[in-house]
Amino acid sequence: MLLTELEKQAISLSPGKVNRLAKYCELLWAWNEKINLTRHTDFEKFVSRDVVDSLALAEFLLDGERVLDVGTGGGVPGIILAIVRPDLKVELCDSTGKKTKAVADIVKSLKLNVPVWHSKAEDLFPARKYTTLTVRAVSKMPKLLETFAPHWHSFERILMIKGPNWVAERGESRHYGQMTKLALRVLKTYSIGTNGETTAESVVLQICQKAKFEKFGSRNKWKMKNVK
Numbered sequence: 001m002l003l004t005e006l007e008k009q010a011i012s013l014s015p016g017k018v019n020r021l022a023k024y025c026e027l028l029w030a031w032n033e034k035i036n037l038t039r040h041t042d043f044e045k046f047v048s049r050d051v052v053d054s055l056a057l058a059e060f061l062l063d064g065e066r067v068l069d070v071g072t073g074g075g076v077p078g079i080i081l082a083i084v085r086p087d088l089k090v091e092l093c094d095s096t097g098k099k100t101k102a103v104a105d106i107v108k109s110l111k112l113n114v115p116v117w118h119s120k121a122e123d124l125f126p127a128r129k130y131t132t133l134t135v136r137a138v139s140k141m142p143k144l145l146e147t148f149a150p151h152w153h154s155f156e157r158i159l160m161i162k163g164p165n166w167v168a169e170r171g172e173s174r175h176y177g178q179m180t181k182l183a184l185r186v187l188k189t190y191s192i193g194t195n196g197e198t199t200a201e202s203v204v205l206q207i208c209q210k211a212k213f214e215k216f217g218s219r220n221k222w223k224m225k226n227v228k
Contacts, residue, residue: 002025054077
């Protein structure tokens with residue numbers, strides 16, 4: 001059961017949000033039989049990977065932020081963020097039409113007010129502006145920074161989830177001179193795993209222009225106690 005797996009991870013959510021997450025799993029896994037959206041097809045993996053990652057991001061999103069989930073795939077973390085943080089203005093995008101069709105159907109079934117764009121993120125700029133881009137399992141840091149370099153006027157920061165190789169990716173970005181005007185900060189380090197065993201270590205990284213660092217530099221963060 002979903003509730004059991006949430007309790008294993010010491011995650012406490014209201015019954016309404018648990019039910020909505022369970023419904024999301026049902027819809028996601030049904031679509032997954034038609035097209036490849038996720039490898040996490042049981043509650044244990046869904047919670048220990050997808051929910052844990054999404055809540056790690058949620059800790060650092062302030063009330064009312066406009067968030068674009070880049071390369072959303074099956075809707076993680078965007079849909080989970082929209083469920084647990086209804087104060088956020090979440091939008092999803094993916095360049096694969098079959099995925100956005102599936103995710104749009106899931107969003108509609110869940111009655112979420114979440115636009116889904118069949119588009120590369122950079123093609124949404126400058127018509128649309130965001131506070132934060134969320135990035136998970138999309139591409140390496142140098143490629144992302146190259147892609148978004150001309151578009152910093154359309155968003156204020158990037159929050160990305162990375163594994164242990166993030167240090168090497170940062171080094172490569174520095175080598176190419178991509179970090180000259182940017183500030184990178186490790187916001188959170190945490191372990192993920194299944195069956196009670198740690199399988200990997202993840203980090204939440206924040207990248208913003210140095211001129212914006214003071215705005216996002218505070219250690220104050222959204223409190224998980226606000227999840228109801």
